[in-house]
Amino acid sequence: MYGFIGAGEITAAIVEGLSADVTDPPEVLLSPRGRAVAQDLAARFPTVRVCAGNQEVLDRASTVVLAVRPPQAREVLAQLTWRPEHVVISAVAGIPLRQLREWAAPAGRIVRVIPLPQAAFRQSLTAIHPDDPAARELFSRVGDVLAARRERDFDAFSAATATFAAHLDYLSTIAAWLAEQGVDPAAATAYTSHIFGQLGQSLIRHTDSLATLTGKHMTPGGNNEQFLADLRRDGVPDTVRHALDRILTRLRG
Structure with missing residues (x-):
């Protein structure tokens, strides 16, 4: 099961890749942010549902993708109650690991990712850092994974996009x-x-x-x-x- 906080274009692309024409798609929980996009995805795919709020996503899913605009990240994370078993997968550009760890404490694992729109067709080469089994498993479902050895390398990949x-x-x-x-x-x-x-x-x-x-x-x-x-x-x-x-x-x- 995967949870998504933020339901914009990149969330839509990932969920599409996870769900469309897949024999055994994973269950996906969406936050009410971007409700029109979320409702459309839920209507199209039976394994996708929209939660009443962001906290419900966290309460039900241990792997959570954060896909909000950078200025919103701190406020969104601070309003939520995280657990040590949470894996926070951040698709937010420009927010370093040290900041994410502080804002999402006590979540145990934080990963930065750069998903591409081609995830919708399962053709994204998703850069991740650090290499994490939960993030690798998720993004292997929508293409290939490129693990950056250092966060500074990851930032350079982000700049290239x-x-x-x-x-x-x-x-x-x-x-x-x-x-x-x-x-x-x-x-x-x-x-x-x-x-x-x-x-x-x-x-x-x-x-x-x-x-x-x-x-x-x-x-x-x-x-x-x-x-x-x-x-x-x-x-x-x-x-x-x-x-x-x-x-x-x-x-x-």
């Missing part, structure tokens, strides 16, 4: 450029989504480093080489690094 919107904006820029050349906007979006979607699939299949794959997608004097050289000359890689540094600084307080 801040690039999603920028990556999508990059693809949007390409699709918009195609439309500016007279291509139908729907076709421009479909083409851009397809070629980069297929590229993403190839990344999963290959074991080469990303630098090696970059080289394989260029020929000397070719268009890919020219485009990459332009971006490097304009300082795009350094801009990305600096932005990631700032996110990491923010995450580490």
